[in-house]
Amino acid sequence: MIRLFALAFALIVGFAQAAQPSQEPDEPYVGQAGKDVIWVPTPSTLVDKMLDMAQVGPEDFVMDLGSGDGRNIIAAAKRGARALGVEWEEKLVELSRRRAVAEGVAERAKFVQGDMYEADISQASVLALFLLPVNLEKLKPKFERLRPGTRIVTNGYQISGWEPKEVGVAGGDCAPWCTAYLYVVR
Numbered sequence: 498m499i500r501l502f503a504l505a506f507a508l509i510v511g512f513a514q515a516a517q518p519s520q521e522p523d524e525p526y527v528g529q530a531g532k533d534v535i536w537v538p539t540p541s542t543l544v545d546k547m548l549d550m551a552q553v554g555p556e557d558f559v560m561d562l563g564s565g566d567g568r569n570i571i572a573a574a575k576r577g578a579r580a581l582g583v584e585w586e587e588k589l590v591e592l593s594r595r596r597a598v599a600e601g602v603a604e605r606a607k608f609v610q611g612d613m614y615e616a617d618i619s620q621a622s623v624l625a626l627f628l629l630p631v632n633l634e635k636l637k638p639k640f641e642r643l644r645p646g647t648r649i650v651t652n653g654y655q656i657s658g659w660e661p662k663e664v665g666v667a668g669g670d671c672a673p674w675c676t677a678y679l680y681v682v683r
């Protein structure tokens with residue numbers, strides 16, 4: 498009898514758990530406050546487009562300033578690149594690390610909690626960014642000191658006064674935020 502009750506309980510709990518939405522703990526929401534810019538994710542089709550435009554490969558060191566849930570960094574690591582995300586919100590850093598582990602790229606996809614304006618970006622060969630014009634403007638002096646040939650690919654917003662080498666639009670089910678700009682440091 499006791500066994501029967503235990504089995505019935507296990508089944509009920511199991512069904513209840515299966516019915517839960519598959520939200521991870523600390524899943525961010527669109528518009529979530531951030532230090533200098535809110536969290537809005539780059540659509541996955543545009544992530545791929547941005548990394549294609551920057552021709553990311555195993556020889557690259559990719560950085561994302563304000564890396565959110567880690568999607569740009571994890572996608573870059575899946576292409577064999579070493580990649581580092583800098584994110585102010587500790588919970589997003591932890592979520593990103595969990596996702597990198599789940600995707601099997603934790604060796605190459607690293608995340609640090611920190612301020613993007615303070616980050617050392619000098620070793621990056623690619624920056625994959627989704628930031629506001631005001632953020633990009635403030636980072637511009639750092640961009641100008643990057644090694645010639647470094648690629649900067651931005652989602653949605655342009656770097657003022659810089660001429661993009663390429664403008665790309667993600668197709669498929671991308672919406673919104675589907676245009677990217679590629680710059681090459683000279």
Ligand SMILES: C[S@@+](CC[C@H](N)C(=O)[O-])C[C@H]1O[C@@H](n2cnc3c(N)ncnc32)[C@H](O)[C@@H]1O
Binds near residue numbers: 535566568613614626
């Ligand atoms: C628009 S979201 C972009 C997220 C991710 N890069 C993407 O493309 O999906 C901007 C991110 O920057 C983070 N952020 C805001 N101010 C920051 C700062 N000063 N330093 C580091 N991260 C910051 C926010 O928490 C948010 O996750």
